[in-house]
Amino acid sequence: MRKTIIAGNWKMNHTGEEGAAVLQSLAARVTAKEGMEVVVAPVFPYLASAVQIAAGSSVTISAQNMHWKDTGAYTGEVSPAMLVDIGVTHVIIGHSERREYFNETDETVNLKVKAALSHKLTPIVCCGESLEQRERGEMKVWIEGQIQQAFADVAAEDMTQVVIAYEPIWAIGTGRTATHEQAQEVCAIIRHKIGTLYDPSLADGISILYGGSVKGGNIAALTQCADIDGALVGGASLQADDFMDIIDHAVIK
Numbered sequence: 012m013r014k015t016i017i018a019g020n021w022k023m024n025h026t027g028e029e030g031a032a033v034l035q036s037l038a039a040r041v042t043a044k045e046g047m048e049v050v051v052a053p054v055f056p057y058l059a060s061a062v063q064i065a066a067g068s069s070v071t072i073s074a075q076n077m078h079w080k081d082t083g084a085y086t087g088e089v090s091p092a093m094l095v096d097i098g099v100t101h102v103i104i105g106h107s108e109r110r111e112y113f114n115e116t117d118e119t120v121n122l123k124v125k126a127a128l129s130h131k132l133t134p135i136v137c138c139g140e141s142l143e144q145r146e147r148g149e150m151k152v153w154i155e156g157q158i159q160q161a162f163a164d165v166a167a168e169d170m171t172q173v174v175i176a177y178e179p180i181w182a183i184g185t186g187r188t189a190t191h192e193q194a195q196e197v198c199a200i201i202r203h204k205i206g207t208l209y210d211p212s213l214a215d216g217i218s219i220l221y222g223g224s225v226k227g228g229n230i231a232a233l234t235q236c237a238d239i240d241g242a243l244v245g246g247a248s249l250q251a252d253d254f255m256d257i258i259d260h261a262v263i264k
């Protein structure tokens with residue numbers, strides 16, 4: 012059975028104090044549910060204290076990015092070994108904001124995916140098309156290409172540790188959620204592509220999340236879809252009440 016995963020990407024938000032308050036509230040309120048995982052991704056400076064606040068609760072902590080090397084002359088970067096050292100378990104890789112503003116490419120995404128897997132960090136690998144690509148009818152080819160390149164040279168046994176997030180760029184922070192039919196269509200394309208790259212039963216075990224203006228009001232319809240196994244949530248993960256609303260209404264299939 013695939014896990015339902017609700018992951019909050021805080022992006023560049025919350026001071027240490029603000030984030031700690033939200034996380035304390037979540038740690039107290041999220042109850043352990045079989046088949047469900049709740050993840051929160053604060054900014055780098057507060058990851059270590061976030062791990063401590065979440066310890067013993069049903070919330071686990073993710074980074075929003077990392078470098079692929081363990082150490083070296085890479086000013087401003089953070090390595091997978093360092094994340095593991097402080098107790099981080101997940102890392103978001105290839106978010107469209109990193110691709111757009113920080114020169115993240117399919118090649119660096121692939122390097123980071125392989126580095127995460129070799130450190131037993133769970134990569135939450137993002138893909139998604141722009142509105143122009145969708146309108147030009149290029150969505151399927153684009154998404155399949157992103158998936159193929161993200162997992163190039165990744166062994167089948169490592170794929171079981173992977174989480175994929177489909178985030179259409181046009182639905183991020185816009186209030187314009189993809190309909191659950193649109194999200195399901197693309198998540199099915201992703202699962203099918205993984206099935207052709209590996210095998211269908213491996214693809215069947217991978218959690219595929221949807222991200223883009225997810226709220227308490229649309230999570231049930233999304234997670235009822237056959238190929239949508241949770242959400243990567245931006246804005247609505249910043250306040251404990253909003254995020255709890257999503258967690259409480261997510262469907263565990």
Ligand SMILES: O=C(CO)COP(=O)(O)O
Nearest residue numbers: 020183184223224245246
């Ligand atoms: O980018 C996202 C999560 O990674 C989605 O952000 P919003 O939920 O704010 O649209």
